[in-house]
Amino acid sequence: MFFRRFALALALLGFPVSAPAGTPPVTIYDTFQFGTGDPDAAPLGQVGSFDFQAAYPFTAPAGALSLDSITVSLWTDVDVNTPNGDWLLRLRENDDATDEPGAVLEEWTLQNTATPGATTIHEFVSVVRPTFVADERYWVNMKTVPGSGFAAWNGSQANTTDMFSARQGSLNPDWMAPSTPYLLALVTVVPEPGQSLLLAAGAAVLAVFARRGRRG
Numbered sequence: 001m002f003f004r005r006f007a008l009a010l011a012l013l014g015f016p017v018s019a020p021a022g023t024p025p026v027t028i029y030d031t032f033q034f035g036t037g038d039p040d041a042a043p044l045g046q047v048g049s050f051d052f053q054a055a056y057p058f059t060a061p062a063g064a065l066s067l068d069s070i071t072v073s074l075w076t077d078v079d080v081n082t083p084n085g086d087w088l089l090r091l092r093e094n095d096d097a098t099d100e101p102g103a104v105l106e107e108w109t110l111q112n113t114a115t116p117g118a119t120t121i122h123e124f125v126s127v128v129r130p131t132f133v134a135d136e137r138y139w140v141n142m143k144t145v146p147g148s149g150f151a152a153w154n155g156s157q158a159n160t161t162d163m164f165s166a167r168q169g170s171l172n173p174d175w176m177a178p179s180t181p182y183l184l185a186l187v188t189v190v191p192e193p194g195q196s197l198l199l200a201a202g203a204a205v206l207a208v209f210a211r212r213g214r215r216g
Contacts, residue, residue: 045144083149155181
């Protein structure tokens with residue numbers, strides 16, 4: 001409401017207030033920087049009686065930001081007799097009571113058509129555009145579509161103990177925290193439209209007053 005009123009007031013004064021078009025996404029989390037040569041990976045999907053999944057946390061930076069996309073590196077089993085699991089990605093809030101993955105903010109699926117043993121780097125583009133809260137923890141949660149088969153989430157060359165894995169495919173499984181490579185993920189965001197509008201409007205006001213100052 002504040003942004004709309006501010007924009008209307010500026011428009012009535014004759015100031016241009018449209019947000020800049022094509023604002024480029026900003027990376028707020030990137031484990032690809034640690035290198036992609038480690039063959040280790042987190043299992044996803046059905047193996048015997050288990051249904052594996054994995055989740056990795058990141059903290060949102062300051063600013064009014066909404067999700068642009070999440071890019072992950074995925075792997076397909078070399079065993080041609082093992083069904084290739086279709087990937088299921090979730091962005092989740094942090095459950096402050098348990099400090100584990102909580103409510104789902106957005107969910108994507110991707111059909112696995114890769115050849116056995118192949119790596120797929122895929123960008124999941126946000127449609128919902130959930131807004132991040134500064135300094136809050138969020139989770140990138142990967143599994144396979146129930147009943148589709150097995151796959152894996154590739155790791156990097158650096159290790160961490162922050163990753164969670166589980167042997168059940170439910171939303172609230174018994175999470176474990178093994179020592180494993182950083183799972184390969186890249187999260188990009190864009191400023192919220194209101195913030196972009198305010199920044200653009202502010203810049204317009206300063207530009208007009210600067211021109212008037214030069215003429216005076």
